[in-house]
Amino acid sequence: MYKALKDEKIIAINNTGIFDLLNCDSIVEDTEHTLDDYEQYNSEYVLKSELPNPTNEEQRAKRQQAFIDEADPLRYNYDEDCARYGYDSEEANNSREIWLEKKNEIRERYPYYES
Incomplete structure (x- = not known):
């Protein structure tokens, strides 16, 4: 799976590594996680295990x-x-x-x- 980074935040994820028309700083391959390991939170993607508890x-x-x-x-x-x-x-x-x-x-x- 691949992550698109902007200002050290994960702004997009996918399995292809192709992020057409996306303005990002870098694209990084992540071999340790899958798309299901991430969730969108406050306009970025975060590992579900690192999400804060809901109020x-x-x-x-x-x-x-x-x-x-x-x-x-x-x-x-x-x-x-x-x-x-x-x-x-x-x-x-x-x-x-x-x-x-x-x-x-x-x-x-x-x-x-x-x-």
Whole structure:
């Protein structure tokens, strides 16, 4: 893979080493990494392992959206099972477990970091 550098920042990456019409200082071959190892951050490419942790506000927003997209539909299933079969029914207990597992999965996916 190749990196295009400008002012000591990686401004482009690809597997060909051809960066047509790109104003860069140099093109460097990187044999240790792949394109998947990099992510664009603040207008440059950075190794994913070197990315700073997201802020808690960013994590909170990601969590909230994941709860809406992924956990809320499971909560609706739980509510419906409770209404149909009763709160102590096997159906309600199963759907409650699925819903709570999804919430925990989302919390693990988007952890809060110490300031």
